[in-house]
Amino acid sequence: MLPANKNSVTKRLDAAAFTCAQTGKKFTALRRAVFGLILEARTPVTAYELLDRLRVSHKGATPATVYRALEFLLDNDLVHKVESLSAFIPCADAGQHDHAAQFFICRHCGKVAEIEDEAVVEALGHAAAKLGFRAGNIIVEAEGLCADCLASAR
Numbered sequence: 001m002l003p004a005n006k007n008s009v010t011k012r013l014d015a016a017a018f019t020c021a022q023t024g025k026k027f028t029a030l031r032r033a034v035f036g037l038i039l040e041a042r043t044p045v046t047a048y049e050l051l052d053r054l055r056v057s058h059k060g061a062t063p064a065t066v067y068r069a070l071e072f073l074l075d076n077d078l079v080h081k082v083e084s085l086s087a088f089i090p091c092a093d094a095g096q097h098d099h100a101a102q103f104f105i106c107r108h109c110g111k112v113a114e115i116e117d118e119a120v121v122e123a124l125g126h127a128a129a130k131l132g133f134r135a136g137n138i139i140v141e142a143e144g145l146c147a148d149c150l151a152s153a154r
């Protein structure tokens, strides 16, 4: 995940607005607000945490408001859902890719690192094919300790 300083958050928001404008998609104030909250969080945030935080600026926000905004952000590869946590993180690639990502989730600090390794996806695809199974959505999430937490534990 990216460091959550104000400048980088604003940059990511502006970049998303620019990309959406170029492709004719509406990056509404609400979508921007929800994406901003995900960018500001240092760890994955759940839909309900987002709703709580969103209500500070958008009093009338409902769960449906948040889910619709999340759907847009997911569809446009701006954020990812960490399935094992049911929580959301910004895409490390700034939505520059259309890929199956793999995630490393630190159980100590809660940070999530995202990688894109084609070999992992291929290996799983081959393993599935051997079973006659056609894999659709391949989700790879590893839980453990990040390098920082390991270093400070020493």
Ligand SMILES: [Zn+2]
Pocket (backbone or CB within 6 Å): 080, 090, 091, 092, 093, 094, 095, 097, 101, 114
């Ligand atoms: Zn990504």
Ligand SMILES: [Zn+2]
Pocket (backbone or CB within 6 Å): 106, 107, 108, 109, 110, 111, 145, 146, 147, 148, 149, 150
């Ligand atoms: Zn950690």
